[in-house]
Amino acid sequence: MWSLFKKKLPVIVPANRHRMTRTHVDREVLDILDRLRRNGYKSYLVGGCIRDILLGKKVKDFDIVTDARPRQIKKLFKRCFLIGRRFRLAHVYVSQDRFVEVATFRALVDPEEVQGPRYAANNVFGTIEEDALRRDFTINAFYFDSADSSLIDYTGGLDDIRKKHLRCIGDPEARFSEDPVRIIRAGRFCAQLGFTLPRRELRAVSRCAHLIREANANRLLEEVYKILRSSASARTFANLSAWGLLGHWIPEIADSRHQKSLHARLAIIDKRRAQGDEISTSVLLTSMLWDLIMEAAGEQAGTMNFQDVFMVLQQKLQEFAVRLRLPRKEWDRVCNIAARQWTFMRPAAGRRAKRTENNFIRSPYFADALLFFEVLSDLSAGQGDRLAYWKGRASQIHLEPRDGGDESATVHAPHSPHPPVHAHPAPGQHGEPGAPRKKRRRRRRPPRHGKPAPAQEQS
Numbered sequence: 001m002w003s004l005f006k007k008k009l010p011v012i013v014p015a016n017r018h019r020m021t022r023t024h025v026d027r028e029v030l031d032i033l034d035r036l037r038r039n040g041y042k043s044y045l046v047g048g049c050i051r052d053i054l055l056g057k058k059v060k061d062f063d064i065v066t067d068a069r070p071r072q073i074k075k076l077f078k079r080c081f082l083i084g085r086r087f088r089l090a091h092v093y094v095s096q097d098r099f100v101e102v103a104t105f106r107a108l109v110d111p112e113e114v115q116g117p118r119y120a121a122n123n124v125f126g127t128i129e130e131d132a133l134r135r136d137f138t139i140n141a142f143y144f145d146s147a148d149s150s151l152i153d154y155t156g157g158l159d160d161i162r163k164k165h166l167r168c169i170g171d172p173e174a175r176f177s178e179d180p181v182r183i184i185r186a187g188r189f190c191a192q193l194g195f196t197l198p199r200r201e202l203r204a205v206s207r208c209a210h211l212i213r214e215a216n217a218n219r220l221l222e223e224v225y226k227i228l229r230s231s232a233s234a235r236t237f238a239n240l241s242a243w244g245l246l247g248h249w250i251p252e253i254a255d256s257r258h259q260k261s262l263h264a265r266l267a268i269i270d271k272r273r274a275q276g277d278e279i280s281t282s283v284l285l286t287s288m289l290w291d292l293i294m295e296a297a298g299e300q301a302g303t304m305n306f307q308d309v310f311m312v313l314q315q316k317l318q319e320f321a322v323r324l325r326l327p328r329k330e331w332d333r334v335c336n337i338a339a340r341q342w343t344f345m346r347p348a349a350g351r352r353a354k355r356t357e358n359n360f361i362r363s364p365y366f367a368d369a370l371l372f373f374e375v376l377s378d379l380s381a382g383q384g385d386r387l388a389y390w391k392g393r394a395s396q397i398h399l400e401p402r403d404g405g406d407e408s409a410t411v412h413a414p415h416s417p418h419p420p421v422h423a424h425p426a427p428g429q430h431g432e433p434g435a436p437r438k439k440r441r442r443r444r445r446p447p448r449h450g451k452p453a454p455a456q457e458q459s
Helices: 027-038 048-054 070-076 128-134 157-163 172-178 181-193 199-214 217-228 233-242 256-274 281-297 299-303 306-323 328-339 341-345 351-361 366-379 381-399
Strands: 011-013 043-046 063-066 080-083 089-093 099-104 142-145 150-153
Touching: 027 043, 027 063, 027 070, 027 099, 043 048, 048 142, 048 157, 070 080, 070 089, 070 099, 150 157, 172 181, 172 199, 181 199, 181 217, 181 233, 217 233, 217 281, 233 256, 256 281, 256 366, 281 299, 281 306, 281 328, 281 366, 299 341, 306 328, 306 341, 328 341, 328 366, 341 366, 341 381, 351 381, 366 381
Parallel strands: 063 099
Antiparallel strands: 011 150, 043 063, 043 142, 080 089, 089 099, 142 150
């Protein structure tokens, strides 16, 4: 598998022949690299951060690789935590909520393939050459040496960037068989970067697409989130559908009837995210699943209140939510956002219904539901007046004092692997389907026999 690359020497590009410099790297990341090097270890930036800088894109995070072992890394940094069981990684914190991942060079042999209860260190940790050959795509196998700002390419990734090709390292069919999630990553990278898959990789994708059914469900959910937050979700799902993978992964949204509307909604979401708009995960998931939700709700949803629509969605789509491994709270939010869309589409309420409308607007789900209704309105010219009405009513409510109205009582989700959902409104508060209950404070009891409490000693 690796014989093709053993005969090649790495291409080392000096600082004056590529666009990446130390000024592109955060000061805290450079400090980590410098400290490792001062203590006698090799250290490099690696992966997507270099790729994005070479392509003129914004870098999300920086990853470091080194020949130092995890415990040696931990000794050098005060705020360092080791994670992972099979392969240890070091998270070096540079602020209260931000860390840099530091990994040791990995060998070509997986520790799970080694026989016996214990495995030797050289079966896990390796050299920089082996570490490069373990990576998935050539454009993710660059190494940046901050000491002299040189760039090291072991796999021909620089040529692939010039050609805009997304090429696997080694045999594509073997790499996709080892980890079918790489096909999803390929679809996302092609969409984000404007790259294409060469013929060899395309043939491998068609042969290995069915293996996605055997992939870990939690990893697949993480890929859903990454796609929806990538600002290229429409093109990513178009790639996965054209490659035949979406039908094996999420067949409910792979139906040809839904493809046009799905891509139109996600294109609006991508445009908003590219402009810097913050969109919650619940709204992103609702945008992806809206066609499926409308089919489950049926035509009668237009005549039902949103609590009843919520119950219908919970009953009909619970198996799908469990299979996708959606967290219960996230799925409840998706159903609450979706169930309110039919309320937005109805004519304006009369005077007697204004109080109910006020409580509806004060719901914690209203802002996300209205944002998704705005997305739907961009696709349908006939909803502009209703959108303006609800935006106007919302601005009025935010300026008015709360009147303490009550809209609903208790909503129970159907029996499923998810626990039942309860909404118990406190007096004068609005109860929402799937909303968490507020804890009541326990009142302290007086002494049982009325004995006075002992006086504190004065110092």
